Amino acid sequence: MMRELIHWLTHTPVNHLVMDYRWTWPTAESLHFCALALMVGTVGTFDLRLLGLGKGISPATLHYSIRFGVARFVVSVVTGALFIFGQPDQYFYNNAFKVKVVCLLLLGLNVCAFYALEARQVLKLGAGDDAPPRAKVFAAISLTLLVAIMCAGRMLTFYRP
């Protein structure tokens, strides 16, 4: 089934776009990295605030910029999909890619749990207020997963099948 999927992906117009135009891959990679910086700048900084850094800014103010994080998520998904369409075999058989996908799923679960259990309380905090301990745990998990995603992403090249 995996072979069929790879065969299908490599025979799509998107594969042609990625592989046959010299600047598609570098452009997608540049956008992927810009999105990464934006993710750390929005989600990562919000996590750092919950952990006690930059306490002069209220969590609600930093939370506002997370909507840019949503934009970055769309850019990451689109550019990431381009890479997979371009060289699917380099990703599906790559252990670093599997780790990255697992970490992304865990990050998604962590975000859902945070919004279900803590967000309302956290967004009421003002400048200088300390976040509740459970919110700090969510923030620490989120930061750890962000770094793990970054690490796995960088290691993709070195675990090529």
Add this chain to the structure above:
Amino acid sequence: MYGGRLLRCAAMMIDLLTFLENNEVSVFIREFPSVFGFPTILFLHTLGLAMVAGVSIAIDLWILRGATAGAPLHLLGLTRTMWLGFGINLVSGLALLLAYPAKALTNGVFYLKMALVLLGVYVAVRINREIAARGRTGAVLSIGFDARRWATGSLMLWAAATVTGRLLAYTYNVLFAYELTP
């Protein structure tokens, strides 16, 4: 006469690059047979970029949103994270440069990236200094410093620095000095 001098300069440059890439440290970084060698340095460089550009972007977005600060000291945690990221970037960047000096130093995009990073750092320092100076009064966006313009410039500089950094992998002319001819 000038042609001869230019040739001598080029030959000296090639000698220097050859010396650098044959250096024990350079060979060690390039050829360390483990994921904890070159790949880890690359990861640290990405982590450093995310910390510097990420925190800088967060402060820029905060300014563009209409920043109002309490005590500026409270920002220190974030700016410290930024400077820690810069330190990681500097050390890992030097290691990457030492591993493949000819690849970087013969590529114009490398110099453009360096210029953008230096400008980005200058703008970040300027913004942080203004926040520290004006934050005490709770009026970061006060008269005399067009914070929004600086923040917009900072966002553009970090985006450009990130793009040029990525493009280094696609725009180099040679990998090693022996590929160069004076």
